[in-house]
Amino acid sequence: EAGVVQSPRYKIIEKKQPVAFWCNPISGHNTLYWYRQNLGQGPELLIRYENEEAVDDSQLPKDRFSAERLKGVDSTLKIQPAELGDSAVYLCASSLGAANTEAFFGQGTRLTVV
Amino acid sequence: KNEVEQSPQNLTAQEGEFITINCSYSVGISALHWLQQHPGGGIVSLFMLSSGKKKHGRLIATINIQEKHSSLHITASHPRDSAVYICAPRRAAGNKLTFGGGTRVLVKP
Numbered sequence: 001e002a003g004v005v006q007s008p009r010y011k012i013i014e015k016k017q018p019v020a021f022w023c024n025p026i027s028g029h030n031t032l033y034w035y036r037q038n039l040g041q042g043p044e045l046l047i048r049y050e051n052e053e054a055v056d057d058s059q060l061p062k063d064r065f066s067a068e069r070l071k072g073v074d075s076t077l078k079i080q081p082a083e084l085g086d087s088a089v090y091l092c093a094s095s096l097g098a099a100n101t102e103a104f105f106g107q108g109t110r111l112t113v114v
Numbered sequence: 115k116n117e118v119e120q121s122p123q124n125l126t127a128q129e130g131e132f133i134t135i136n137c138s139y140s141v142g143i144s145a146l147h148w149l150q151q152h153p154g155g156g157i158v159s160l161f162m163l164s165s166g167k168k169k170h171g172r173l174i175a176t177i178n179i180q181e182k183h184s185s186l187h188i189t190a191s192h193p194r195d196s197a198v199y200i201c202a203p204r205r206a207a208g209n210k211l212t213f214g215g216g217t218r219v220l221v222k223p
Contacts, residue, residue: 006156033211042118042200042213043157056210091157093211103147103202103211107156 006106018080025094035091120214133188137201147202
């Protein structure tokens with residue numbers, strides 16, 4: 001079975017342009033996470049979904065970032081407009097949802113804003 | 115103070131050496147993950163443990179819940195073990211993963 005699938009793998013855009021990332025979690029996984037990882041640092045949570053509900057979006061910069069998880073399966077993360085400081089790797093992860101279940105990560109999308 | 119502290123931040127070893135990475139955390143947790151990230155690659159989950167010790171090949175992970183401490187050991191290290199290793203405790207409240215800053219491991223042939 002495929003793991004967590006993210007696309008695109010790489011994206012280069014000019015500042016002020018919009019960008020969107022897509023994530024397909026492992027089938028049956030209720031919990032979906034979006035993380036941002038800056039170079040040399042650990043991932044930081046942006047938003048966590050339980051099914052289609054965003055249960056933790058306290059770290060999401062809501063002025064320019066938005067996310068959705070329609071039907072509780074695939075998810076998209078959007079930045080509009082992008083800024084130079086948004087350059088990072090955006091990681092999606094999923095888990096079954098219970099407290100002691102393993103999280104599986106996608107390959108990430110490396111965003112470069114120029 | 116960060117919730118999760120890893121040490122060392124960087125580690126260079128010769129092939130065959132025994133490697134230990136340490137992780138200390140300050141919150142109550144339900145489980146702890148050890149993750150591996152290769153340059154340009156995604157994150158691979160190595161272990162999820164909530165007590166005691168787990169072993170997978172040359173990798174061993176231990177956790178002491180009372181002391182809020184976990185270690186990842188690599189025995190007979192190999193250049194392909196070169197990666198960033200990340201400790202990620204899962205908070206007992208809220209089902210939230212928190213992450214250490216990672217330990218960059220370089221194993222030289």
